[in-house]
Structures are given as structure tokens and as C-alpha cells.
Amino acid sequence: MQQTIALWQHRYRKYTHLLKVYLHFFKVYTQIIFLKIRFLGKRKIVAIILTQQFGDIVAGEPIARQIRQKHPDDYMLWVVKPVFKELVEDNPNLDGIIEEFCANQRRLLLNSGIFDVVYNLQFRNNSHCPICQIYVENPVADARNVTIHNYYFQGNLLTVQQKMAGLPLEDLAPCLFLKDEHRKKIDKLNLPSRYIVVHGQSAQNSRNWDNTKWETLINYLLQSTDYTIVEIGLSSDLNLKNDRYINLCGQLSILETGEVIRRAKLFIGIDSGPAHLANAVGTYGLIMIGKLADFTNHIPYSGKYKSGENALIVRNTDGPSADIPVNKVIDALNQHQLL
Incomplete structure (x- = not known):
């Protein structure tokens, strides 16, 4: 039955x-x-x-x-x-x-x-x-x-x-069409003037750092700088308690997320949708990219993220971005004076 x-x-x-x-x-x-x-x-x-x-x-x-x-x-x-x-x-x-x-x-x-x-x-x-x-x-x-x-x-x-x-191959930077309603929504959040946005979860698990890595990186940022850390995305499982850590996961539309990223000093994240938002709004990005199928040195982005003028790519050519060590990201941040 x-x-x-x-x-x-x-x-x-x-x-x-x-x-x-x-x-x-x-x-x-x-x-x-x-x-x-x-x-x-x-x-x-x-x-x-x-x-x-x-x-x-x-x-x-x-x-x-x-x-x-x-x-x-x-x-x-x-x-x-x-x-x-x-x-x-x-x-x-x-x-x-x-x-x-x-x-x-x-x-x-x-x-x-x-x-x-x-x-x-x-x-x-x-x-x-x-x-x-x-x-x-x-x-x-x-x-x-x-x-x-x-x-x-x-x-x-x-x-x-x-x-x-079948169109001409032109290197054109993407645009994001933000409106006053998105700006007003983010104004109401009263975010601090100096903050770093982080994004760590995508639909593809091989791209995602585990929670311990993200907590280690965010705690380092909190201890080493005076920036507030704002996490964006659909959800978060991080166990962080700090007045300068703000979890906005699941609270914003895509374009509202774009406005949060636009106001940030720096975007740190995996290769996922929000990284493309960061490219579109002109916020400097540190992006972690790992091997994807047979692609080892691919670049998803156009414009200044492609040229490296407005982005730093931290790679793992031997495996997924999930395997990139925390120290490699911290060293990149310091060597390129991004903090």
C-alpha cells in the first residue's frame, strides 16, 4: 500500500x-x-x-x-x-x-x-x-x-x-545595477565604516573551507587589525563571538549583498557568486581558487579581477580550494599589504 x-x-x-x-x-x-x-x-x-x-x-x-x-x-x-x-x-x-x-x-x-x-x-x-x-x-x-x-x-x-x-572577444568588466532601495536597506544596518567582507560557502563543497580554517582566519583578522569582519552568504556554521564579527548570512538579497561588498575595504572569499559581485562593484578581492576538474590555472573573471589590478588569486593547482592552508592566505594578505 x-x-x-x-x-x-x-x-x-x-x-x-x-x-x-x-x-x-x-x-x-x-x-x-x-x-x-x-x-x-x-x-x-x-x-x-x-x-x-x-x-x-x-x-x-x-x-x-x-x-x-x-x-x-x-x-x-x-x-x-x-x-x-x-x-x-x-x-x-x-x-x-x-x-x-x-x-x-x-x-x-x-x-x-x-x-x-x-x-x-x-x-x-x-x-x-x-x-x-x-x-x-x-x-x-x-x-x-x-x-x-x-x-x-x-x-x-x-x-x-x-x-x-558569436560576439567579439572584449575584456569588459561587469556592472551591478544597485538602486536606492538597496542602499537604504544597508544604511539601516549601521555597519562600521571600516570592515572586511568574507564569504566561505558555495554549492560546491570542494571549494568550501571547513569552519576551523575560517574561524582561524577571522580570529587572526580581528586580533591583527581594527577592522570589523562581516560574513555574507546563504548560511554560516561558524562559532564566533566577537563584537567586531557580524553575521549577515541569509538576511540579504543578492543586490543587497552587493551593496555590502561595495562598501567594504576588502573581500576575502572562495570562487563563487559573491566574488563576481565584488568584481562588479570594484572592491579589492582575495579569491581562493583550486583545481576544478581538469582546469588548474583558470580565471573566471574579466576586467580588473582578470588583470590582477584589483584582485589577488590564491591558488591550489593540485587540488580543491578547500585544501588551501590558512597560513597561505595570511601570508598573501601580509605580503601584498592588504590589511
Whole structure:
């Protein structure tokens, strides 16, 4: 009986999800049809497909500028997951966004031919809906020999996206579109004027330092400087009690986090989304990067983080960034007089 109940619960979730997929598809399809009627062929509908990994979206912001130059009078849409829409919804180079319900909905839109021009920046491996059991292929990227297995051999994230889109390879720094509401929210926190931001947890465990390393580094910073240490991210398991340690994890939106980083003296973190925020807002960063699959000396960033003008990369070419010793980071901070 329990197996039967579980089977029918699974079927209910799956078919309910599929119904929502088609409802979302038809909603967007109808909206674009009305746009085409309104434009009477005078404006093309251009879609940028980059739905997730918010660091990738931040790194790819210059793509919208390049595509706008190529399509000055066309109607540009960015397809994105709702949780990341704040990163693109106020981009002045876009006319709108499409909130993606799941990868299958995106597949239906692409296959429908509703878009006049598509810039698909998404790999197959992060274009999967486990409920629909659907992967969305990217034959254009495959034809240009850009795959999940070789992309970092071809450049940073922006360069890879430019190659996938067939755009000029320009080293453009990303921008973040902060508004007064983000500044006012952070004003209310009454943060001190001098602080260092740290970020230590990503979705990929191999990048994450264990708590002991972070506690050792933060205690060193508290004892050796007069800076307050502000931790950001989704969550924290650190056991720290100090008046100059502030835990903001789980309390801020992405752009509010960007504003906190913008005001900081220094950003110290692993290679993850907030590091891309630091690059976009111009805060000097010490970034820990380890070996990733076959990539050992890759650089994810463009602009001054790529050139090293505004960032110091601490590497582990033999293994993950989780294995980087605390002393190596402390020595880098002191040798480059970052404190």
C-alpha cells in the first residue's frame, strides 16, 4: 500500500508540474505573439538564455551591452530563473525578462521558434529538469567547440559566453545595477565604516573551507587589525563571538549583498557568486581558487579581477580550494599589504 501511495504521489507531482510547464510556456508564447503583432515586423524579438548560477549571470552582464550594440532597435529579453531575476531586471540594455519555470519550458520556447534571434549561453549539464527528465541541448555551443569539459581552457566566463554567442572577444568588466532601495536597506544596518567582507560557502563543497580554517582566519583578522569582519552568504556554521564579527548570512538579497561588498575595504572569499559581485562593484578581492576538474590555472573573471589590478588569486593547482592552508592566505594578505 505504501509503495502504491508513493507511486501515485510521484505521478501527481510529475503531471502537476508538467501542466504548469505548458501553462507557463503558453503564457510567455502568447505575450511574445502580442509583441510581434504590436511591432509589425519592425523589431525583432531577441532572447538571451542564461538562467542560473548567479556568478555566471553577473560575469555575463557585458553580453547584454554587446548584444544591444548589435540590435539597437530590437526587443531584448533575458531568460532567467526567478531567484536570480534581480540581477537583470533593471539592466538598461534589456527590454524585459522571462522568468523560467523549468528547463523544459525553455526547451518548448526554443523549439517553438517564437524568438527571432537566440543567444544561448547555457550548457547542457545545467539545463536539466529532473521532474520532466529533460535535458536542453545547445548545438550552437557544441558547433563552436565550447563544452562543459573545455570551457575554461578557452578563457574566462565572459569570454566563453562571447564565443557561444558569436560576439567579439572584449575584456569588459561587469556592472551591478544597485538602486536606492538597496542602499537604504544597508544604511539601516549601521555597519562600521571600516570592515572586511568574507564569504566561505558555495554549492560546491570542494571549494568550501571547513569552519576551523575560517574561524582561524577571522580570529587572526580581528586580533591583527581594527577592522570589523562581516560574513555574507546563504548560511554560516561558524562559532564566533566577537563584537567586531557580524553575521549577515541569509538576511540579504543578492543586490543587497552587493551593496555590502561595495562598501567594504576588502573581500576575502572562495570562487563563487559573491566574488563576481565584488568584481562588479570594484572592491579589492582575495579569491581562493583550486583545481576544478581538469582546469588548474583558470580565471573566471574579466576586467580588473582578470588583470590582477584589483584582485589577488590564491591558488591550489593540485587540488580543491578547500585544501588551501590558512597560513597561505595570511601570508598573501601580509605580503601584498592588504590589511
